Amino acid sequence: MNQTPPDADATIIRPSLKNSGEAPAPTPNRTPLRGLLRGVSGEIFGKQYQVRDKTLIGRDAYCDIVLPYPEVSRHHVRLDAAADGVRLYDLGSSNGTFVNGQQVREALLSNGDEIAIHVARFRFEVPGALPDPRSALNASQTPARQGTPVWLWGVAAGAVVALIVAGVAFSLG
Numbered sequence: 001m002n003q004t005p006p007d008a009d010a011t012i013i014r015p016s017l018k019n020s021g022e023a024p025a026p027t028p029n030r031t032p033l034r035g036l037l038r039g040v041s042g043e044i045f046g047k048q049y050q051v052r053d054k055t056l057i058g059r060d061a062y063c064d065i066v067l068p069y070p071e072v073s074r075h076h077v078r079l080d081a082a083a084d085g086v087r088l089y090d091l092g093s094s095n096g097t098f099v100n101g102q103q104v105r106e107a108l109l110s111n112g113d114e115i116a117i118h119v120a121r122f123r124f125e126v127p128g129a130l131p132d133p134r135s136a137l138n139a140s141q142t143p144a145r146q147g148t149p150v151w152l153w154g155v156a157a158g159a160v161v162a163l164i165v166a167g168v169a170f171s172l173g
Helices: 150-172
Strands: 035-039 048-051 054-058 077-082 085-090 097-099 102-104 106-109 114-117 120-125
Touching: 048 054, 085 097
Parallel strands: none
Antiparallel strands: 035 048, 035 120, 054 077, 077 085, 085 106, 097 102, 097 114, 114 120
16 A cells, blocks of 8 residues: 655654553664673763664764773774674774773674773673673672782882982981
8 A cells, every 4th residue: 555655744643552552663763772881990980881883982072982081092992783792893093992901903792891992991781691701800700909019019118228228328428
């Protein structure tokens, strides 16, 4: 049956679905949620970003996620929804993109993966999915960093010894 399209100024009345038991029609131009990026460091800590069809991350104001650091490229990373999941593409950035501590140009993301772009770190999450045992942020595998690094204590001790020796030499001189 051929129908003519409604006039541009015509009002379209759709029946209510409140009690019909039918699901509402999908909203146009709204792609399904493919994952979440949770900020786990710095200025983005605690923020949550939705990953849908394509997500652009960079310094440019037109990016979906803006990271205002000079070390971040204007268009640094793109996340694309694919049949096999969400793919990350480094867009030729100067300082690189890291997934679970490894520099990558392209990666298929898994639930729990950590993405690092300069000082910004995100955790990729798929709502309702179990953590991937290969991901960097699997709680049982992630060592907690606490306290001051040992090498820094060594430098501090060496500086104290040098000051003591200089003080003794000065008082004897």
